[in-house]
Amino acid sequence: MARGKENFDVAIIGGGPAGIMAAIKAGERGAKVVLIEKNPLLGKKLLITGGGRCNITQAEFNYKKFAEKLGKNGQFFLSSLSAFGPKEVINFFEKNGLKTKTERGNRVFPVSDRAQDVLNVLLKCLDKNKVEILLNQKVSGLDVAGGVIEKVKLKEREIIAGSFVLATGGAAYPGTGSTGQGYQWLEKMGHNIIKPMPALAPVEIKENWVSGLAGLTLKNVSAAVFQSGKKQDWRFGEMLFTHSGVSGPIILDLSKDIGRMMITGKGPVVLKIDLKPALDISTLDKRLQRDFKGNKNFKNYLPELVPQKLGESIIGLTGINPDKKLNSISKEERKKLINVLKGFELTVKRVAGFGQAIITSGGVDLREIDSRTMRSKIIRNLFLAGEIIDLDGPTGGYNLQICWSTGYAAGINA
Numbered sequence: 001m002a003r004g005k006e007n008f009d010v011a012i013i014g015g016g017p018a019g020i021m022a023a024i025k026a027g028e029r030g031a032k033v034v035l036i037e038k039n040p041l042l043g044k045k046l047l048i049t050g051g052g053r054c055n056i057t058q059a060e061f062n063y064k065k066f067a068e069k070l071g072k073n074g075q076f077f078l079s080s081l082s083a084f085g086p087k088e089v090i091n092f093f094e095k096n097g098l099k100t101k102t103e104r105g106n107r108v109f110p111v112s113d114r115a116q117d118v119l120n121v122l123l124k125c126l127d128k129n130k131v132e133i134l135l136n137q138k139v140s141g142l143d144v145a146g147g148v149i150e151k152v153k154l155k156e157r158e159i160i161a162g163s164f165v166l167a168t169g170g171a172a173y174p175g176t177g178s179t180g181q182g183y184q185w186l187e188k189m190g191h192n193i194i195k196p197m198p199a200l201a202p203v204e205i206k207e208n209w210v211s212g213l214a215g216l217t218l219k220n221v222s223a224a225v226f227q228s229g230k231k232q233d234w235r236f237g238e239m240l241f242t243h244s245g246v247s248g249p250i251i252l253d254l255s256k257d258i259g260r261m262m263i264t265g266k267g268p269v270v271l272k273i274d275l276k277p278a279l280d281i282s283t284l285d286k287r288l289q290r291d292f293k294g295n296k297n298f299k300n301y302l303p304e305l306v307p308q309k310l311g312e313s314i315i316g317l318t319g320i321n322p323d324k325k326l327n328s329i330s331k332e333e334r335k336k337l338i339n340v341l342k343g344f345e346l347t348v349k350r351v352a353g354f355g356q357a358i359i360t361s362g363g364v365d366l367r368e369i370d371s372r373t374m375r376s377k378i379i380r381n382l383f384l385a386g387e388i389i390d391l392d393g394p395t396g397g398y399n400l401q402i403c404w405s406t407g408y409a410a411g412i413n414a
Contacts, residue, residue: 008034008132010414011152011161013139014182015042017400018386018407019167020122025411026165027129034132034159036139036152042126043119045169049358049400050107054115056093057086057404058397059106066401070393077391077402079372084408086401096121105237107396142185148381163381163414167407170360170387171196182388183363190378192365194390198357199256200399202247203271206347209313213241216309222277223250225258225348228267233257236277246271246346253394256361259351273344275306281338288334292326301326305341314340359399363390373413374406383410 010026012019015037023035035042049055060066063081067074090100090108098121099111110117126133134154142164143150152159168182183193217240224234239248254271261269276284291301299322302311315322318336320329329337354360364384368377376382385406393399 005151005158005160006034008032008159008161010034010163010165010411011036011159012165012167012411012414013152014165014167014169014386014388015039015133015135016167016169016386017043017046017122017403018169018410019165020126021404021407022165022167022383022385022411022414023131024122024125024129025408026414027126027131029412031414032132033129034134034161035126036134036137036154036159038136038138040136042133042135043122046119046400047115049115050109052115053109053113054118055107055109055395055397055400056100056118057089057108057401059086059090059102059108061085061087066398069398070391070402073366073391076366076369076371077405080374080405080409081401084405086397088408089401089404093118093121096125105396139181142189144189144379147379149379161381163383165383165385165410165414166388167385167403167410168388170363171354172198172201172357172360172387180360186364186388189376189382191368191376194362194365196360196362197256197259198351198354199259199361199392200252200358200395201255201259201352201356202242203245203251203255203258203351204349205245205271206349209316210241210245210346211243213309213313214243216241216307217248218273218275218307220277221250222274223254224272224274225254225261226270226272227261227264232261239273245349245352249395252358255351255357256392258348259361262348262350269348271346271348273346275310275341275344281342284338284341285334288337292329292334294326296326298322298324298326298329313344317344358395359392360387361390361392363388366390372409374410375413383414385410 009031010033012023012035015035023033026033067078100108101111102108137154139152141153149164166182171180187193219238222236225232235250235253237250239246239251258269298320317340320333369384374383374385386403391402
């Protein structure tokens with residue numbers, strides 16, 4: 001069957017946040033725009049972000065500080081961030097009828113706590129700017145000649161356009177359609193792809209007893225990651241235990257570094273959790289000496305010190321008899337307890353794969369992209385946006401802001 005040919009000014013592949021924003025902005029400029037998505041609906045991954053609440057952005061208005069949070073590649077992001085940063089994103093949604101609120105850690109959410117409301121605003125804007133949406137459309141190939149893309153091939157039609165935006169996402173959460181296929185197309189076009197790795201992923205732990213702590217959340221703790229006894233990185237905040245290990249904001253933020261450490265093979269990787277970061281060793285010791293004057297059993301005292309679920313693990317790790325009276329606990333045993341409280345040790349088995357990772361680290365080499373316009377330096381009429389490029393940040397709205405800013409830059413320049 002012959003394919004039908006259709007002409008557009010801008011063709012965008014990928015209906016996630018970056019692709020949608022690119023389509024809206026290109027449409028606002030009067031371009032005839034088509035948005036191609038292989039899923040039966042747009043924004044599939046957007047709907048599950050922030051636990052279904054959608055953490056729209058990070059309200060960090062100092063762009064230099066924002067960029068620093070993205071690590072060594074953050075500098076690249078400054079151009080698109082200053083053109084369409086957190087203030088502009090909040091303003092965009094508010095102007096289109098979505099009320100927002102800022103929570104702990106400068107995380108911005110819709111007041112309704114519904115990701116669907118965020119998507120509804122975007123759909124309304126696509127409609128207003130007459131963007132043609134093609135759903136359930138798998139791209140079978142891209143025709144490239146003389147350093148330009150000539151057309152996109154779908155099953156029953158061909159899309160011809162002046163400019164193309166690739167916003168197909170990374171390889172994380174493949175169930176939402178992020179299969180990493182965009183990387184293959186780009187490699188064929190001559191782009192270098194920095195090896196994609198899972199980021200913001202749970203961490204699996206070797207110790208079997210961890211499964212007994214599943215569901216336990218620890219707040220205001222610090223987690224440090226060590227390799228071969230050397231401290232490499234740390235975070236303060238909230239974490240939780242899973243059936244196979246640990247997760248939660250501070251663990252997710254450390255997971256990318258942990259994954260890279262595991263690959264180096266430079267020795268075992270260990271997490272040390274400081275359960276009492278507000279107390280230094282000497283202050284904690286004084287508190288225990290004061291408490292240990294009583295006649296209570298050690299096991300009955302522990303819930304005053306740590307969450308009840310953690311008590312059994314503390315007993316196992318310190319070797320203190322659970323029925324021992326506090327006033328007969330020795331100095332050595334007290335020191336052991338302090339060591340466990342200040343360095344609750346977990347041996348890393350592995351970082352969970354793309355199926356559980358929130359985002360992808362790695363992607364298109366930033367040296368091959370114009371940071372101001374998001375145009376490819378290899379294919380003249382190609383623009384790149386979102387998770388497909390080698391740019392990622394911590395939890396808290398940073399990664400969605402990357403999508404909005406790069407999508408904006410790609411859309412207005414395409």
